[in-house]
Amino acid sequence: MKNSGTFTIKANGDREIVVTRVFDAPRRLVFDAYTKPELIKQWLIGPDGWSMPICETDLRPGGKYRYVWRNDTDGSEMGMGGIYREVAPPERIVATELFDEAWYPGEAVDTIVLTEQGGKTTLTQTILYDSRETRDAVLKSPMQTGMAASYDRLEKFLPSLGREALSA
Amino acid sequence: MDNLDATFAALADSTRRAILARLAKGEASVTDLAEPFAMSQPAISKHLKVLERAGLISRGRDAQRRPRRLEARPLRDASQWLENYRQFWETQFRRLDALLHDMQTRELNTKKKKTRTSIKEVRNEKQRNVHH
Numbered sequence: 533m534k535n536s537g538t539f540t541i542k543a544n545g546d547r548e549i550v551v552t553r554v555f556d557a558p559r560r561l562v563f564d565a566y567t568k569p570e571l572i573k574q575w576l577i578g579p580d581g582w583s584m585p586i587c588e589t590d591l592r593p594g595g596k597y598r599y600v601w602r603n604d605t606d607g608s609e610m611g612m613g614g615i616y617r618e619v620a621p622p623e624r625i626v627a628t629e630l631f632d633e634a635w636y637p638g639e640a641v642d643t644i645v646l647t648e649q650g651g652k653t654t655l656t657q658t659i660l661y662d663s664r665e666t667r668d669a670v671l672k673s674p675m676q677t678g679m680a681a682s683y684d685r686l687e688k689f690l691p692s693l694g695r696e697a698l699s700a
Numbered sequence: 701m702d703n704l705d706a707t708f709a710a711l712a713d714s715t716r717r718a719i720l721a722r723l724a725k726g727e728a729s730v731t732d733l734a735e736p737f738a739m740s741q742p743a744i745s746k747h748l749k750v751l752e753r754a755g756l757i758s759r760g761r762d763a764q765r766r767p768r769r770l771e772a773r774p775l776r777d778a779s780q781w782l783e784n785y786r787q788f789w790e791t792q793f794r795r796l797d798a799l800l801h802d803m804q805t806r807e808l809n810t811k812k813k814k815t816r817t818s819i820k821e822v823r824n825e826k827q828r829n830v831h832h
Contacts, residue, residue, distance in 0.1 A: 539790060543708075553793050557800035565796055565803070575795035579788060668705065 538654075546664040551657040559646040559653040563622035565589050566644060572599075581605055591619055597627065614639070622646060629659070638662030707774045710754035715739070718748050720756060720770060727760050727769035 536553035543641045555562050556571045569587040577584045578601045586600035598613035614628035625644040646653050661667040710716055719733055734744040748768060751757045757822045760767040808824050 539793060541789070543712075551789070555800055557804055561800055561803050562796075565799055571799065571803075575799050576792055577795070579791065670794075681750060 539588070543667070546659070547661050547667050549659045549661075549667065551655070551659075553655045555653045555655065556651075558651060558655060559648040560622040561656065562646055562653045563625075565618075567621075568623065577601065585609075586611070591616060592621055593617060596618075617641070638666055639664075679688075706754040707756065710750050710756055713747070713750075716751055718777075719744075719751065721749060723757060723770040727767040729765040733768065750807050755827060 536598055539554070540552045542550045544550045559673045565575065565617060567589055570621075572658070573584045573587045576599070581604055582601050583604055584599065585602050586598060589595070589596075590599040593616055595616045597616065598611065600609055600611040602609045611632040612630060613632075614630055616625065618624060618626035623646050625642075627642050628641045629640045638661065639663070643658045643660070645658075646657045647656075648654075716739060718736070718796060722728060722733060722736070728749065730744060733748070734741050737744065748757065752759075752768075756771055757768045758771050760769055763810075807825060809828065
């Protein structure tokens with residue numbers, strides 16, 4: 533898809549991971565897709581073979597949200613949730629984020645900013661961890677459990693470099 | 701995967717990435733590597749040390765030139781891992797692309813047809829006619 537190329541992941545400073553992506557839709561729709569359970573359940577369902585049996589959002593400052601994913605093959609579940617700190621439709625959401633079986637200490641704070649131009653929306657998602665060690669642990673963790681990083685569009689640089697090196 | 705930290709730290713610098721890109725074309729001496737950069741040889745040597753510690757480069761046999769060459773394995777590990785990660789999120793985002801497309805189509809369908817300004821609207825109109 534044409535917007536795939538707009539996807540970037542970066543480690544920012546010591547404690548942050550920043551994800552950006554462009555979507556072909558006005559930001560009020562992207563905001564809804566990120567906040568309404570019936571919509572979240574249609575896209576944020578994990579790798580193939582997973583589903584999202586629980587998705588609840590109490591969308592107001594101080595309100596809670598909770599997500600649970602299930603592996604349809606072995607029945608294993610993974611849950612996470614947190615509290616909304618800021619809710620400013622259709623441009624900004626700030627929420628804490630904690631996995632039930634967190635493999636890292638402390639809560640993370642997730643900031644989602646949506647900007648719209650010419651009918652397209654740019655998502656900038658910043659996840660702030662409590663320490664550099666935590667952020668780096670997340671960077672190394674397996675896929676299903678969290679987010680990670682590339683440095684400076686490394687994702688573009690590395691695969692081609694790897695190929696060149698192999699064929700050399 | 702233990703060395704991923706060192707790999708990413710080593711790659712977080714544009715000079716070091718440029719050095720690796722150069723070495724991807726073949727081995728080179730420190731002098732060769734220093735040439736394209738406005739940098740002293742000791743400064744380049746420092747970068748080479750970081751890359752070497754991360755296992756990204758090694759030294760060739762020629763004792764005089766001590767050419768550096770690229771080691772592919774740590775790069776493969778790192779790129780494979782990033783590729784996994786990328787694929788995971790790209791899968792989610794593509795689903796979101798599809799959902800947003802549906803949401804917009806639905807919105808257009810519920811709107812009363814005022815003017816047929818967009819091609820999408822015309823297409824939706826056609827779809828509706830097919831269903832009737």
